[in-house]
Amino acid sequence: MIRVEKISKSFYGQKIVSNLTLSIKKGEVFGFLGPNGAGKTTTIKMLVGLNLPDSGSILVDDNSPTQKNTRSKIGFMPENPYFYDHLTGIELLKFCNDLSVGKHKTDLKFLESTLKQVGLENAGRKMIREYSKGMKQRLGLAQAIIHDPDYIFLDEPLDGLDPIGRLEIKEIVKVLKGRGKTVFFNSHILSDVEEICDEIGIINNGRLMYMGEVDKFRGNKTLEEAFVEAIRKGEK
Amino acid sequence: MRNIAIIAKNTLKEVIRDKILYSILGFALLFILSTLFLGSISLGEDLKVIRDLGLAGIYIFSLIIAIFMGTSLIYKEIDKRTLFITLSKPVSRSEFIIGKFFGLFVGLIITVLLMSIIYFLIVAFKGGVFDWRGLISISLSLIEIAIFISLSILFSTFSKPLASTIYSVLILYIGHSLNMVMSHFEKSGGISLYAVKFVYYIFPNLEKFNLRNLVIYDAAISGVEITLSVLYGVIYCIVLLLLAIWSLRKQEL
Numbered sequence: 001m002i003r004v005e006k007i008s009k010s011f012y013g014q015k016i017v018s019n020l021t022l023s024i025k026k027g028e029v030f031g032f033l034g035p036n037g038a039g040k041t042t043t044i045k046m047l048v049g050l051n052l053p054d055s056g057s058i059l060v061d062d063n064s065p066t067q068k069n070t071r072s073k074i075g076f077m078p079e080n081p082y083f084y085d086h087l088t089g090i091e092l093l094k095f096c097n098d099l100s101v102g103k104h105k106t107d108l109k110f111l112e113s114t115l116k117q118v119g120l121e122n123a124g125r126k127m128i129r130e131y132s133k134g135m136k137q138r139l140g141l142a143q144a145i146i147h148d149p150d151y152i153f154l155d156e157p158l159d160g161l162d163p164i165g166r167l168e169i170k171e172i173v174k175v176l177k178g179r180g181k182t183v184f185f186n187s188h189i190l191s192d193v194e195e196i197c198d199e200i201g202i203i204n205n206g207r208l209m210y211m212g213e214v215d216k217f218r219g220n221k222t223l224e225e226a227f228v229e230a231i232r233k234g235e236k
Numbered sequence: 237m238r239n240i241a242i243i244a245k246n247t248l249k250e251v252i253r254d255k256i257l258y259s260i261l262g263f264a265l266l267f268i269l270s271t272l273f274l275g276s277i278s279l280g281e282d283l284k285v286i287r288d289l290g291l292a293g294i295y296i297f298s299l300i301i302a303i304f305m306g307t308s309l310i311y312k313e314i315d316k317r318t319l320f321i322t323l324s325k326p327v328s329r330s331e332f333i334i335g336k337f338f339g340l341f342v343g344l345i346i347t348v349l350l351m352s353i354i355y356f357l358i359v360a361f362k363g364g365v366f367d368w369r370g371l372i373s374i375s376l377s378l379i380e381i382a383i384f385i386s387l388s389i390l391f392s393t394f395s396k397p398l399a400s401t402i403y404s405v406l407i408l409y410i411g412h413s414l415n416m417v418m419s420h421f422e423k424s425g426g427i428s429l430y431a432v433k434f435v436y437y438i439f440p441n442l443e444k445f446n447l448r449n450l451v452i453y454d455a456a457i458s459g460v461e462i463t464l465s466v467l468y469g470v471i472y473c474i475v476l477l478l479l480a481i482w483s484l485r486k487q488e489l
Contacts, residue, residue, distance in 0.1 A: 011488060048324045050489045068326035076324035082316045084246065086253040098242045099325040143321060 001026050002047065002151065002182065007056030009042055009206075016042045018206040020056070024199070026150075029173060029183045031197035031214075033190065035231055039206040040186040041079055044155050047184065048076040060151055072100055075149035079156045079186070081140035085129035089120055089139055092128060093146050100147030111146075118142045119168050133160040141169060145176070152176060154185035158192055170196050194223040202227065204234050239331040240338065243322070247339020251305060252346070260304070261347055264297035268354045275362065283363045284452055290355040291370060291448045295377045298348050299408070302340070302381050306388025307400035309336055310484065314393075320489065330481045333389060337477055340385050348378060372457060373447040379469035380445035384408070386476035387440075393483040410435070411442030440472050 004022040008015065017039040024030045034040050045051045047058060049065035063070040083092055093111045115124045118138040123131065131139065137160050144152055154173075158166045166189070173183055173196050187193050193200060194214055202210040202217075209230055210217055218226040251257060271289045275282030310333070313319040322332060352374055359367045387407060391400035414436050421432040444465040450457055 045320075045489065050320060050323055068328065071324065071326040074324065076320070078317060078320040078324075081321065082318050083321065084250065084318055086250045087246075091249075095242065095246050096321065096325060099239060099322065099327055147325075 001059075001061065002030075002184065003057075003059040004043075004047070005057045005059075007043075007046060007053035007058060009039075009046060009051070009053050011042075016206050017046075017053070017203075020203070020206070020208050022201055022208070022211060024182060024184060026182050027177065027180045028198045029177050029196055030185070031193035031200040032184060032186045032203065033188075033193060033200055033227060034186075034203040038203045040203060041155055043203070044076075044153050044184070044186055048074055048153050050076075072147070073150045075144035075147065075152045077140040077144040077152075077154045077157055080133075080159065081136055081143075083128045083136065083139065083143075085127065088125050088127055089115060089131070089142075090124040092139065093142060096143040097146045100149075114142050114146050117145075117172065119165070134162060134165050137161055138165065138169070141172065145172075150181060152181055152183045154183065156186055156188065158187055158189050166192060190222075190224045190227055194218075202230060204231055209234055239327050240335040243327070243332060243335025244338035244342065247309070247336050248343050251340055251343030254305070256304070257301060257343075257347070260297060260301050261350065264293060264347075264351050265354055267293045267297070268351055268358070272358055272362075283359070286358055286362055287367065287370060288448070288452050290358065291373055291377075291451065294348060294351045294355060294374055295380075295448070297351065298344055298377070298381050299384060301347060302344055302384045303388055303401055303404045303408075305340055305343075306385045307392050307404060308397040309340060309389055310392040310480070311395070311397055311400070312392075314487065314489070317489075323489070329484045333393075333477055333481045333484060337385060337389055337473075340389075341382055344381050344385065345378065348374065348381070367451075369447075369451040369454075369457065372462065373451045376445045376447055376462060376465060379466055380442055382473050383440050383442075383469055383476070386473045386480070390476050390480040390483065393480050393487065407439060408442065411440045412446070414439060414441050415443045441468075444468060 002022065002024040004020060007017060007020050009017040020043060032040055032043065042051070046053050047060070047065060049071055052066065058065055060070050061073055065071060065074060087095065090111050093114060097111070112121065112124060115121050118141050120135060120138050120142065123135060128136070128139065137157065141154070141157060144154065157169055161169060170192060176183055197214055199212060200210070200214050200217060201208060214223060217223070268290055271286045271293070274289060275286040278285040319332070323329065355370070356367055359370065384404060388400060388404055391403050395403070417432060418436050421429045447457060
């Protein structure tokens, strides 16, 4: 379970996240939505232990994400992921898996099967600097799930992908859910969120506006219509 | 320890796959080879000239590589956000900094080794013996290189590579001038002596790692002094790396 209790975060005197409380059940796919600059990326960075909240608390599986033990249960794919250009795809996955607790043996077959899972089976020996944006997104997902974490945090995972790529990533998220993994992801692409999320959270100007089931939020509208309406109402 | 080794290995890959390293190394090897010619036009002092320029060449080129690569080592990770990938794994910031340090240091040891092989072959060819004293001098200059790697890593946690390079070169200049400045102010005394003493104890005294003149003029080398210099260098590196870890911990990513 992920429990976020009244966290706040400011940068240079400007409040980015304010008094945010979230509760995400184990095995759930949670979509975190909000307009640009709403505080989604800042929140996800705090959830994976990269940054600390100024106040409030975060517990992932009853432990702080700043603890190394907790982070071995976490997989994180940053927004527009950047990688070490001097490595090949296989080398990066090996590096990431080696750094994690190492539940798995890092043999070549295991690395290749993970690459295959994200549709990069023919690019493993290519240098990452030669990857396209879509390939980097896929590699970002591969490094986040390589160590079979229980909690997977994805920041805009569908950004820059073509329709086939998006479909494949959504399929992977569904498979992860089927295996009991908890997936937390930020996204702008609301039709995809609608399709794969159990629950959503909507944040605007650092404040949580809604948290709950997708259907309850949208009523008889599409998620996009309900989202735009909620944001506009909140800004008035 | 395991995480430090994994990060060091990755950093070493980054260093040895960098094309700029080979440009600098190629230039360094050419310079060391050129000492053969420079020695031959020096009217009977050829071995002295070869040792003088050879050891200086190894020192200067390894320092250039250390500063050049060290100053962008952490900055690049923050700027390109590659450290999100590493630090979201069960890795502490101290393991990250120490791994980066050892990766670059091992890379530097390999490059110094390559330059030294050419140097020792030339000296053996001209003098007929292995230059043991040269080996001690090169080994001690590696401690100075380690200090510069630590210093560059510290600077690269909060400043851009160009600014970090300028700071590092300034410290290089100050570090090699400390003894001279101190002896001057000791003679004149006064209140400024305290200010100079403050600078003397804060900045690294890099002359402690310079045995090149003693080697060239075949003067005595004290084992005790070398041991103390190594200890001084190691402690200085540890302090700089602790500051780098503290600085990275303070960073909002």
